[in-house]
Amino acid sequence: DAGVIQSPRHEVTEMGQEVTLRCKPISGHDYLFWYRQTMMRGLELLIYFNNNVPIDDSGMPEDRFSAKMPNASFSTLKIQPSEPRDSAVYFCASSLNRASHLGGYTFGSGTRLTVV
Amino acid sequence: TQLLEQSPQFLSIQEGENLTVYCNSSSVFSSLQWYRQEPGEGPVLLVTVVTGGEVKKLKRLTFQFGDARKDSSLHITAAQPGDTGLYLCAAENNAGNMLTFGGGTRLMVKP
Numbered sequence: 434d435a436g437v438i439q440s441p442r443h444e445v446t447e448m449g450q451e452v453t454l455r456c457k458p459i460s461g462h463d464y465l466f467w468y469r470q471t472m473m474r475g476l477e478l479l480i481y482f483n484n485n486v487p488i489d490d491s492g493m494p495e496d497r498f499s500a501k502m503p504n505a506s507f508s509t510l511k512i513q514p515s516e517p518r519d520s521a522v523y524f525c526a527s528s529l530n531r532a533s534h535l536g537g538y539t540f541g542s543g544t545r546l547t548v549v
Numbered sequence: 550t551q552l553l554e555q556s557p558q559f560l561s562i563q564e565g566e567n568l569t570v571y572c573n574s575s576s577v578f579s580s581l582q583w584y585r586q587e588p589g590e591g592p593v594l595l596v597t598v599v600t601g602g603e604v605k606k607l608k609r610l611t612f613q614f615g616d617a618r619k620d621s622s623l624h625i626t627a628a629q630p631g632d633t634g635l636y637l638c639a640a641e642n643n644a645g646n647m648l649t650f651g652g653g654t655r656l657m658v659k660p
Contacts, residue, residue, distance in 0.1 A: 538592075
């Protein structure tokens with residue numbers, strides 16, 4: 434398996450524009466997670482899905498953020514409109530049922546988002 | 550929500566030195582994981598510890614889970630420049646389907 438695949442690797446956009454980040458999880462993994470990483474706040478969980486269904490979106494900063502998982506092999510995180518404070522590295526991760534006993538999370542390489 | 554405190558936040562050492570980093574919480578963990586993250590990449594799982602008092606070794610890395618399952622440590626022997634990176638501990642919630650990460654220890658090993 435090629436691992437968790439994220440695109441794009443880098444995104445630079447102007448404030449107010451819509452940004453869409455994409456993720457392909459590992460085949461067979463039931464859980465998909467979106468994290469945001471900054472120097473100040475570390476790794477923050479934004480939302481996670483189980484079997485394509487959103488389970489907990491309490492980490493989503495505000496209504497400008499939305500995430501979808503239309504099928505088991507694809508998820509998107511959308512920011513509309515984007516703001517400079519959204520600049521961060523966004524990670525997608527996937528896992529089997531229980532993170533502790535079945536190999537933990539597998540992370541993608543991330544999308545570095547810069548909003549100017 | 551379990552709060553994980555990692556210390557130190559930053560550590561810069563010379564090649565060949567030993568070091569220990571810590572992960573602490575006031576909560577009891579059902580299990581704990583350690584990840585290493587290199588620049589430009591996502592975190593990669595190093596180990597999972599489950600039993601209180603458990604010790605696991607991965608080459609020059611030794612991981613220990615506290616007896617009370619509230620803390621953990623990572624000891625690196627004879628550090629090498631390739632050990633440079635961000636070390637993160639993570640604990641799962643009671644349902645076992647969500648990880649919370651500590652703030653990390655950023656390690657630099659100079660040749």
